[in-house]
Amino acid sequence: MGRRGRKKAIVAVAHRIVIALYNMLTKREPYRDLGANYLNNSSRDHLLQRLSRQASQLGYQVEFIPIAIA
Secondary structure, three states: OOOOOHHHHHHHHHHHHHHHHHHHHHHOOOOOOOOOOHHHHHOHHHHHHHHHHHHHHOOOOOOOOOOOOO
16 A cells, blocks of 8 residues: 555544544553554554565565564
8 A cells, every 4th residue: 555645644643643542542551652663562563564565666675584583
Protein backbone atom coordinates (compact mmCIF):
# COMPACT_ATOMS: atom_id res chain seq x y z
CA MET A 1 0.00 0.00 0.00
CA GLY A 2 1.38 3.39 -0.93
CA ARG A 3 1.82 6.49 1.14
CA ARG A 4 -1.33 8.40 1.93
CA GLY A 5 -0.12 11.95 2.20
CA ARG A 6 1.04 14.49 4.73
CA LYS A 7 -2.39 15.62 5.97
CA LYS A 8 -3.60 12.09 6.65
CA ALA A 9 -0.36 11.33 8.50
CA ILE A 10 -0.90 14.39 10.70
CA VAL A 11 -4.46 13.30 11.46
CA ALA A 12 -3.29 9.76 12.25
CA VAL A 13 -0.66 11.00 14.71
CA ALA A 14 -3.17 13.38 16.31
CA HIS A 15 -5.62 10.49 16.66
CA ARG A 16 -3.02 8.38 18.48
CA ILE A 17 -2.32 11.28 20.83
CA VAL A 18 -6.03 11.80 21.55
CA ILE A 19 -6.54 8.09 22.25
CA ALA A 20 -3.56 8.08 24.63
CA LEU A 21 -4.84 11.18 26.44
CA TYR A 22 -8.35 9.76 26.70
CA ASN A 23 -7.07 6.53 28.24
CA MET A 24 -4.80 8.39 30.65
CA LEU A 25 -7.66 10.62 31.84
CA THR A 26 -10.34 7.94 32.11
CA LYS A 27 -8.10 5.40 33.84
CA ARG A 28 -6.27 8.04 35.90
CA GLU A 29 -2.92 6.56 35.00
CA PRO A 30 0.33 8.29 34.07
CA TYR A 31 1.71 8.08 30.55
CA ARG A 32 3.66 4.89 29.81
CA ASP A 33 6.07 5.04 26.89
CA LEU A 34 5.71 1.88 24.82
CA GLY A 35 9.20 2.26 23.38
CA ALA A 36 10.68 3.41 20.13
CA ASN A 37 10.14 0.04 18.42
CA TYR A 38 6.53 -0.51 19.48
CA LEU A 39 5.07 0.05 16.01
CA ASN A 40 7.83 -1.94 14.34
CA ASN A 41 7.31 -4.89 16.68
CA SER A 42 3.54 -4.79 16.31
CA SER A 43 3.78 -5.01 12.56
CA ARG A 44 6.96 -7.05 12.11
CA ASP A 45 5.62 -9.14 9.22
CA HIS A 46 4.57 -6.03 7.32
CA LEU A 47 7.99 -4.49 7.93
CA LEU A 48 9.80 -7.60 6.68
CA GLN A 49 7.68 -7.70 3.54
CA ARG A 50 8.39 -4.03 2.85
CA LEU A 51 12.13 -4.46 3.39
CA SER A 52 12.19 -7.53 1.16
CA ARG A 53 10.33 -5.64 -1.57
CA GLN A 54 12.74 -2.70 -1.32
CA ALA A 55 15.78 -4.99 -1.51
CA SER A 56 14.24 -6.73 -4.52
CA GLN A 57 13.75 -3.38 -6.26
CA LEU A 58 17.44 -2.66 -5.68
CA GLY A 59 18.39 -5.99 -7.28
CA TYR A 60 19.02 -8.06 -4.16
CA GLN A 61 17.55 -11.33 -2.97
CA VAL A 62 17.22 -11.56 0.80
CA GLU A 63 16.28 -14.25 3.27
CA PHE A 64 15.32 -13.30 6.80
CA ILE A 65 16.52 -15.77 9.41
CA PRO A 66 15.61 -15.03 13.04
CA ILE A 67 18.52 -15.04 15.47
CA ALA A 68 18.40 -16.24 19.05
CA ILE A 69 18.57 -13.34 21.49
CA ALA A 70 20.52 -14.18 24.61
